[in-house]
Amino acid sequence: MTDKLTIALAQLNPTVGDFQGNLDRLREARKAAAEAGADLMLTSELYVCGYPPEDLVLKPMFIDSVRAAVTVFARETADGGPAVLLGAPWRGDDGRVYNAMLLIEDGAIAAERYKVDLPNYGVFDEKRVFAAGEMPGPVAFKGVRIGIPVCEDIWTPDVVECIAETGGEILLVPNGSPFELGKTDQRQQLGVARVVESGLPLVYLNQLGGQDELVFDGASFVLNADRTLAWQMPAWREKVAITHWSKKDGAWVCAPGETVAVETGDASLYQALICGVRDYVNKNGFKGVLIGMSGGIDSALSAAVAVDALGPDRVHCVMMPSPYTSRESLEDAAEASRLLGVKLDEINIGPAMGAFSEMLAPFFEGTNSDITEENIQSRSRGMTLMALSNKFGYMVLSTGNKSEMSVGYATLYGDMCGGYNVLKDVYKMSVFALCRWRNERRPSGALGPEGAVMPERIITKPPSAELRPDQKDEDSLPPYPVLDAILEDLIENVTPIADIVAKGYDPETVLKVWRLLDRAEYKRRQAPPGVKVTLKAFGRDRRYPLTNAFHGAYMASPVSKAAE
Numbered sequence: 001m002t003d004k005l006t007i008a009l010a011q012l013n014p015t016v017g018d019f020q021g022n023l024d025r026l027r028e029a030r031k032a033a034a035e036a037g038a039d040l041m042l043t044s045e046l047y048v049c050g051y052p053p054e055d056l057v058l059k060p061m062f063i064d065s066v067r068a069a070v071t072v073f074a075r076e077t078a079d080g081g082p083a084v085l086l087g088a089p090w091r092g093d094d095g096r097v098y099n100a101m102l103l104i105e106d107g108a109i110a111a112e113r114y115k116v117d118l119p120n121y122g123v124f125d126e127k128r129v130f131a132a133g134e135m136p137g138p139v140a141f142k143g144v145r146i147g148i149p150v151c152e153d154i155w156t157p158d159v160v161e162c163i164a165e166t167g168g169e170i171l172l173v174p175n176g177s178p179f180e181l182g183k184t185d186q187r188q189q190l191g192v193a194r195v196v197e198s199g200l201p202l203v204y205l206n207q208l209g210g211q212d213e214l215v216f217d218g219a220s221f222v223l224n225a226d227r228t229l230a231w232q233m234p235a236w237r238e239k240v241a242i243t244h245w246s247k248k249d250g251a252w253v254c255a256p257g258e259t260v261a262v263e264t265g266d267a268s269l270y271q272a273l274i275c276g277v278r279d280y281v282n283k284n285g286f287k288g289v290l291i292g293m294s295g296g297i298d299s300a301l302s303a304a305v306a307v308d309a310l311g312p313d314r315v316h317c318v319m320m321p322s323p324y325t326s327r328e329s330l331e332d333a334a335e336a337s338r339l340l341g342v343k344l345d346e347i348n349i350g351p352a353m354g355a356f357s358e359m360l361a362p363f364f365e366g367t368n369s370d371i372t373e374e375n376i377q378s379r380s381r382g383m384t385l386m387a388l389s390n391k392f393g394y395m396v397l398s399t400g401n402k403s404e405m406s407v408g409y410a411t412l413y414g415d416m417c418g419g420y421n422v423l424k425d426v427y428k429m430s431v432f433a434l435c436r437w438r439n440e441r442r443p444s445g446a447l448g449p450e451g452a453v454m455p456e457r458i459i460t461k462p463p464s465a466e467l468r469p470d471q472k473d474e475d476s477l478p479p480y481p482v483l484d485a486i487l488e489d490l491i492e493n494v495t496p497i498a499d500i501v502a503k504g505y506d507p508e509t510v511l512k513v514w515r516l517l518d519r520a521e522y523k524r525r526q527a528p529p530g531v532k533v534t535l536k537a538f539g540r541d542r543r544y545p546l547t548n549a550f551h552g553a554y555m556a557s558p559v560s561k562a563a564e
């Protein structure tokens, strides 16, 4: 039995489904850990296949391939280097598939532990694909009894309590915990709660990187049994931390290591957007992205994030003026592109609008010009961007923010064209704040330029879709501070309408926003995926039927009765 342990924490960025690539990254990390004298290396949840693998787990071939890759890797650990606690989807002896942690030691799998508490809410669907494990006891490693609760297993006390009661000495917790604003604090509070209840030190190791709509921030940490923070690893960056442990008076203590400051607020939000775009584009093999650059704030911020994620050479902006495009917009698009150092092309959509007008004239005879023609403008832009995408292999980024996606203020097959949306989960008021934030500093790790990246006028001018003369967003929507506050209550807080009105908002406005939100579900279902940053992003976090005759929320409200 030892009284000293060196544990390497591998905060790495796996790609879902890329077992070989993920294991190669792990081999490199293990080599570095071996050089640092590590006894054991911990990976994040399901590291070998990346988290979340979703329905891939239901394919027997996927599970068989994982086993084959892990078997090869396990043999390599006979080299005298560190043992590895590896996350993998694993078929147990009973034939069922578990979300497992494998202790791989001296060339073989020495122990298996299965996740007990399978999250099945929000974006998580683990009960759909995994069997739940039995309450686990610790595993023995060099005579030390190590408890391995997996991610959700520490969100309630039971699993850790069982580990402590069965003699656990250290808690090593692998996670696949997606970023949300404010989640770093929440995780640390949970960690402290489990440490206090069990009296055991706890290692929280999280995945890094983007996977479709989710971004994993890393930000792993180590808490000693006295609740002190021994290590705080960085967010948004791969790192292998070498932690040194010793047994004093019968209890394990981690020697103090690095405690870096983790970004919060706008800084963390901006980093999350960079991570989402960078990994979506790179992991899917795109050369770069295309953005319709209108001279407005949403496209300017989307372009800034894309440049910070990919570098200016991989971002191609296109200004597509119509007869309604103002000189101001042309100037602002040009200046924002110049500041970002990106290529800006100008393609006039007037001829496309003219062609549609001519084609449709015999059929539209006797009708007035209305939203139909406005949408043709938007769709002419979408068509143009998609043509460039097909020809040159760049993916289109759509630019609608969460406020617009909430109320359906976007055109199907028009400005909603695209493969990915940077701002899908960012309310308009946050868009303003992020622009100001980015103009003041370049985020760490960003590939964009130092200094301001968008002209002040883009931030201060009133938002406009410019689909008809003098159009302003506020002609159709409540002012953004009001709209966003109501939306946040309706979406994130699920606040009853009467309670929102009781806060002092105009009842008609609240009802209008609710109706718009309710009705736009069909549009959101056809929208590109985008980075989740809030508690409740559109998509898997918030699932409503499209065909839905239930409007009870406003019918039942005394306010709505008064308003009807």
Ligand SMILES: Nc1ncnc2c1ncn2[C@@H]1O[C@H](COP(=O)(O)OP(=O)(O)OC[C@H]2O[C@@H]([n+]3cccc(C(=O)O)c3)[C@H](O)[C@@H]2O)[C@@H](O)[C@H]1O
Pocket (backbone or CB within 6 Å): 371, 375, 378, 408, 409, 410, 411, 412, 414, 415, 465, 467, 476, 522, 546
């Ligand atoms: N439940 C449902 N399930 C499936 N489809 C449904 C549907 N309800 C309507 N539809 C269909 O949806 C279509 C209407 O939606 P859509 O064609 O998008 O058109 P619509 O929503 O009527 O108009 C677009 C709106 O986006 C605004 N906007 C804001 C900012 C930028 C831009 C821009 O384009 O740059 C636009 C614009 O001012 C306008 O208010 C119709 O074809 C209708 O039949």
Ligand SMILES: Nc1ncnc2c1ncn2[C@@H]1O[C@H](COP(=O)(O)OP(=O)(O)OP(=O)(O)O)[C@@H](O)[C@H]1O
Pocket (backbone or CB within 6 Å): 291, 292, 293, 294, 295, 296, 297, 298, 299, 300, 318, 319, 320, 321, 322, 325, 381, 399, 400, 404, 415, 463, 464, 465, 466
């Ligand atoms: N003249 C244009 N040239 C290029 N793209 C445009 C143009 N007008 C609109 N778009 C594209 O359509 C999206 C929706 O733009 P629109 O201006 O109508 O609304 P917005 O929500 O105010 O966006 P933004 O703040 O970027 O202007 C823009 O973000 C942009 O990608």
Ligand SMILES: NC(=O)CC[C@H](N)C(=O)O
Pocket (backbone or CB within 6 Å): 045, 119, 124, 150, 151, 152, 153, 155, 175, 176, 177, 178
């Ligand atoms: N992978 C998981 O079990 C994640 C669930 C957990 N509640 C989290 O977000 O951190």
